[in-house]
Amino acid sequence: MPKRKIIVIGAGPAGLMAAGTAAKMGARVILLEKMPYPGLKLQLTGNGRCNFTNTTPLPEFITHFGPGGKFLRQTVSRFFSSDLIAFMRKLGIRSAIESDGRVFPASGKAEEVADALVNWAVRGGVTLSADTSVKRLIIEGRRVVGVKVSGSSLQKEKSHTPREGREFLADAVVIACGGASYPNTGSTGDGYRLAETVGHTIIPLRPALVPIETAGNVANKLQGVSLKDVKVRVLINKKKQAEKTGELIFTHFGLSGPMILNLSGLIVDALRQNRNVIVSIDLIPDLDEQRINVLLQKRMRESGKQKIKTILREFLPNKLIPVCLDSNGIPPDRVGHQVTTAERKRLRLWLKDFELEVTGFRSFSEAMVTAGGVNTKEVDPRTMESRLVEGLYFAGEVLDIDADTGGYNLQAAFSTGWIAGHASSR
Ligand SMILES: Cc1cc2nc3c(=O)[nH]c(=O)nc-3n(C[C@H](O)[C@H](O)[C@H](O)COP(=O)(O)OP(=O)(O)OC[C@H]3O[C@@H](n4cnc5c(N)ncnc54)[C@H](O)[C@@H]3O)c2cc1C
Known part of the structure; x- marks a missing residue:
């Protein structure tokens, strides 16, 4: 029987896995x-x-994809984190698992993973043509029969150029x-356009895992400050919609860091609906207001001659102190015993509820992933084959799936690539 001919468009993790598996x-x-x-x-x-997967058990793993997890359950279970770790091992990559389940190559080098995957695919017989952009799909009836490209060095390859050279x-x-997202890496949304031209629905695209912009110049003043183990609440139209504890980083335009990126999906959706979004930071989540009040009172009494800006060093990173005092209208040189009860109250409320109004989010060029994409209702989760066009398969981020940070997105790319590679080659 003649070998089946498969074309894979895109040599990211999903495409490399699909191509190598099919070969x-x-x-x-x-x-x-x-x-x-x-x-x-x-x-x-x-x-x-390269945080390439996460050892979280499947039921919880799937929750990190939000509603998209339902589509992925079966796919991911057939090629899960343990399979990916074993696969990497076969490629010569030992894994290092961190305490929160995130898995990295032990070398700490993403390059090593990329090189090993490319070598595996090419050694396995995949013909890789770089600098080759697919411009459209060739359809006959309800079937895909090929692609039209620009710029391929393989144009003269006989068995694959039955029509015009391209x-x-x-x-x-x-x-x-x-x-x-990150279009300078080649991911410029071509997959959505190719799918759309053959009848697929594209769920509207939004930047996800993306830093957010905040009002005023407070974030700018705090640029570079990283807060670990703080609690963040997201208020949408004044109602609490989410709460997470973790790390955030102030940037010249607003906020970033793992916790903010993971909350950004909710925030982006709310802003797109013109809702008011406030991020409230609890700077001392381990202590309740009463306990903070007692501590502040004690410190003001014991160090009554010290300036409030010095006393607050016990509670806040240095860069936050002027912002805190300014927000609460307390002169920085006021000494401890002059701080009034009302001022102390304002301080303790602020320490538990430092609010920043969210005014926007960064663009696709700074988003780690894209939310939205090819509607998964139009794709068979057992094979990744299109339900609309025979012989057409999807793998990776082009699908309407996206997850929190933590290795989930790469695992999804590898799992869907593995399934598409198997199913397309049968
Ligand atoms: C800075 C950054 C850090 C990240 N860190 C992590 C992490 O640690 N863990 C994690 O799980 N996820 C991480 N992600 C997300 C993860 O990288 C993506 O989800 C993943 O790369 C998606 O894989 P993919 O193969 O679907 O697409 P991509 O990796 O985007 O690959 C798609 C490929 O297709 C090619 N292509 C596009 N159009 C065409 C065309 N018309 N013709 C031919 N080729 C085409 C592109 O050039 C590209 O090489 C990160 C993302 C970014 C931006």
Whole structure:
């Protein structure tokens, strides 16, 4: 029997996994990548360390995808974190598991993961064509039969150029073009356009895992300050909608850091509906207001001659002190015993509820992932095949799935790639 011909579009983690898996299954595979090198985004992941999965058990793992988790349950269970860790091991990559379940290569080098994946795919027989951008899908009846590209060095490859030099024919095509975030890595939303032209619905795209912008210049003054183990509440139209404890970082425009990125989905959706969004930071979550009051009172009494700006060092990082005093109208040089009961009350309320109004969010170029994408209702979760076009498969971020930080997004890319690779090669 002649080998099945598969075209995979996009050499990110999803496309590399799909291509390598299909080749292993005996298919003849061409992997088309529009950038000069494969896996560019993969090399940036986890701050260059590549947090490629998470050991959280499946039921909880799935919750990190929000409503998209339902579609992924079956897929991820067939190629889960333990399978990915074992797969990496076979590629020569030992894993390091951190206390919160996040898994990295022990070398701490994302590059190592990208190189190993590319080598595995190419050694397994995948023909990789870089600098090759897929412009459209070729459809006959209800079936995809190939792609039209620009810029391929493989144009003269006989068996794959049956029409004009810039067309590749295939029995199946896997779209693994990624999302629309960090476009300089090649993920410029082409997958959505390709899918849309053949009838797929695209759930509106939004930047996700994205830093947020806040009103005024408070964040700017605090630029670079990182707060660990603080509690953040998100108030939408004055109602508490979410609460998380973790780390946040002040930037010149607002807030970032893992906890803020994980809350950003909710915030972006609320802002897009023109709702008022407030982020309230509890700077001392371990102590209740009463306890803070007692401590403040004690310190003002014991160090009555010390300036309030010095006393507050016990409670706050230095850069936050002028902001705190300014917000509460307390002169920084006022000495402890001159601080009034009303001022002390304002201080303790502020320490538990430092509010910043959210005015916006950063663009796709700063978003780690894209929310929205190919409607998963139009894709078979058992195979990743389109329900609308025969022979067309999807893998990775091009689908309407996105998750919290913690290795979930890469696991989803690898799992969907693995399934699409298997199913398309049969
Ligand atoms: C800075 C940063 C850090 C991150 N860190 C983590 C992390 O630590 N853990 C985690 O789980 N997730 C992380 N993510 C998210 C993760 O990188 C993505 O979810 C993942 O890369 C998606 O994989 P993908 O294969 O679907 O798409 P991509 O990695 O985006 O790959 C898609 C590929 O398709 C190519 N392509 C696009 N259009 C075409 C076309 N028309 N023709 C040919 N090729 C095309 C692109 O050039 C690209 O190479 C991070 C993201 C960013 C931006």
